[in-house]
Amino acid sequence: MGSLTRLIVFLSILAAITRKSNSQYLFPITKHEPTNQFYTTFNIGSPTKSPVNLLLDLGTNLTWLNCRKLKSLSSLRLVTCQSSTCKFIPGNGCDGKSCLYKQPNPLGQNPIVTGRVVQDIASISTTDGGKFLSQVSVPRFTFSCAGEKTLEGLPPPVAGVLALSPGSSSFTKQVTSAFNVIPKFSLCLPSSGTGRFYIAGIHYFIPPFNDSSSSIPMTLTPIRGTDSGDYLLLVLNIYVGGSPLKLNPDLLTGGAKLSTVVHYTVLQTDIYNALAQSFTLEAKTMGIFKVPSVAPFKHCFDARTAGKNLRGPNVSVIEIGLPGRIGEVKWGFYGANTVVKVKETVMCLAFIDGGKKPENLMVIGSHQLQDHMLEFDFSGTVLAFSESLLLHNTSCSTWTSKK
Numbered sequence: 001m002g003s004l005t006r007l008i009v010f011l012s013i014l015a016a017i018t019r020k021s022n023s024q025y026l027f028p029i030t031k032h033e034p035t036n037q038f039y040t041t042f043n044i045g046s047p048t049k050s051p052v053n054l055l056l057d058l059g060t061n062l063t064w065l066n067c068r069k070l071k072s073l074s075s076l077r078l079v080t081c082q083s084s085t086c087k088f089i090p091g092n093g094c095d096g097k098s099c100l101y102k103q104p105n106p107l108g109q110n111p112i113v114t115g116r117v118v119q120d121i122a123s124i125s126t127t128d129g130g131k132f133l134s135q136v137s138v139p140r141f142t143f144s145c146a147g148e149k150t151l152e153g154l155p156p157p158v159a160g161v162l163a164l165s166p167g168s169s170s171f172t173k174q175v176t177s178a179f180n181v182i183p184k185f186s187l188c189l190p191s192s193g194t195g196r197f198y199i200a201g202i203h204y205f206i207p208p209f210n211d212s213s214s215s216i217p218m219t220l221t222p223i224r225g226t227d228s229g230d231y232l233l234l235v236l237n238i239y240v241g242g243s244p245l246k247l248n249p250d251l252l253t254g255g256a257k258l259s260t261v262v263h264y265t266v267l268q269t270d271i272y273n274a275l276a277q278s279f280t281l282e283a284k285t286m287g288i289f290k291v292p293s294v295a296p297f298k299h300c301f302d303a304r305t306a307g308k309n310l311r312g313p314n315v316s317v318i319e320i321g322l323p324g325r326i327g328e329v330k331w332g333f334y335g336a337n338t339v340v341k342v343k344e345t346v347m348c349l350a351f352i353d354g355g356k357k358p359e360n361l362m363v364i365g366s367h368q369l370q371d372h373m374l375e376f377d378f379s380g381t382v383l384a385f386s387e388s389l390l391l392h393n394t395s396c397s398t399w400t401s402k403k
């Protein structure tokens with residue numbers, strides 16, 4: 001090989017390594033109303049494709065599913081213990097020849113799920129930011145095949161759990177490495193209907209944000225704790241109606257974990273009490289009356305006494321103060337995200353008292369996150385969040401035309 005040829009070969013390899021493709025991928029998100037769980041759907045297998053519904057979980061490291069839900073196993077391959085794929089999975093095991101993986105079940109009665117690690121072809125959809133475009137294949141999608149019993153406790157349409165953790169074996173990391181695209185994903189959880197899950201999203205065309213000249217305003221804050229497999233936000237303050245809660249600073253040091261499987265935000269008792277007290281006091285001044293509580297909630301109100309606006313029931317805004325680029329930024333939660341209607345005439349503060357010593361002092365759940373656009377950039381470990389899309393008269397389930 002001449003030196004010029006070698007140089008060209010070298011330069012094109014370098015370009016292939018450094019060039020990131022602009023492709024972006026879109027998946028639907030369905031809310032399973034009876035359980036308030038969220039799942040996405042895509043195809044596994046070739047040539048016979050099986051659509052599978054997988055629960056979205058920010059805390060799962062490797063996708064698992066009941067492989068009996070696949071119509072054909074002809075393209076499924078076992079992963080051996082010696083393979084590098086097996087070695088890279090945290091906490092892997094070995095069963096003589098094939099790679100095993102044990103992990104916690106985010107919901108069900110069977111707390112630990114053990115399965116054989118396998119690979120198959122996944123078919124996912126590209127997007128222009130608004131519509132589903134064409135199907136492309138992830139040739140070696142790695143996941144684990146778990147038994148039927150592990151599905152107990154999961155919503156019935158679901159075949160398993162999709163890994164969205166910051167770990168290197170998560171589904172999102174696998175897709176971004178397979179296609180060499182920007183290492184990020186975005187969730188727009190719907191309050192009803194079909195929401196959106198993007199991988200490497202560049203544009204989010206949710207009407208009226210329907211071209212690249214009008215993008216959804218987003219605020220940035222760092223994500224911590226990704227080594228532990230969680231996404232944690234550093235909470236500086238919590239505000240109700242603009243006034244900060246008086247909290248022991250130690251209660252905020254653990255940060256707030258984001259969860260897609262916990263529906264209502266869970267707060268350590270002292271944080272919960274401070275929030276509920278301040279919220280109830282504000283409600284009183286707005287002429288909203290307290291009524292007997294309805295489990296699992298502790299603070300409920302007469303829904304007829306609250307007005308309504310674009311953001312849901314007209315109650316005090318709850319904000320969390322987070323570190324921004326320069327100083328504190330606030331993430332506001334309005335009526336649609338802070339209260340929940342439990343009966344025609346009763347609405348409750350949609351937060352749960354997690355007890356004196358919970359594992360995490362704050363877990364921000366999906367009732368609070370829905371109808372916000374959330375972008376997890378795991379190269380810079382930054383979260384970009386939008387304010388409630390309801391403020392823009394839209395939602396995560398608004399589509400320009402039929403999909």
Ligand SMILES: *[C@@H]1O[C@H](CO)[C@@H](O)[C@H](O)[C@H]1NC(C)=O
Pocket residue numbers: 207208209210400
């Ligand atoms: C974009 O949104 C506006 C409403 O804000 C609408 O009038 C317009 O038709 C939309 N354009 C497309 C291409 O859907």
Ligand SMILES: *[C@@H]1O[C@H](CO)[C@@H](O)[C@H](O)[C@H]1NC(C)=O
Pocket residue numbers: 059060061090103104165167168227228229
């Ligand atoms: C996920 O992996 C991380 C290491 O990357 C580990 O610390 C964490 O415990 C794992 N999480 C689960 C739920 O297994």
Ligand SMILES: *[C@@H]1O[C@H](CO)[C@@H](O)[C@H](O)[C@H]1NC(C)=O
Pocket residue numbers: 285286307308309314
């Ligand atoms: C919301 O409540 C505030 C305080 O009671 C009141 O000033 C405002 O007019 C209400 N807005 C709507 C749209 O009901």
Ligand SMILES: *[C@@H]1O[C@H](CO)[C@@H](O)[C@H](O)[C@H]1NC(C)=O
Pocket residue numbers: 392393
């Ligand atoms: C929101 O949309 C509704 C119709 O869908 C319209 O009547 C209303 O004026 C809009 N409000 C704003 C603030 O854009």
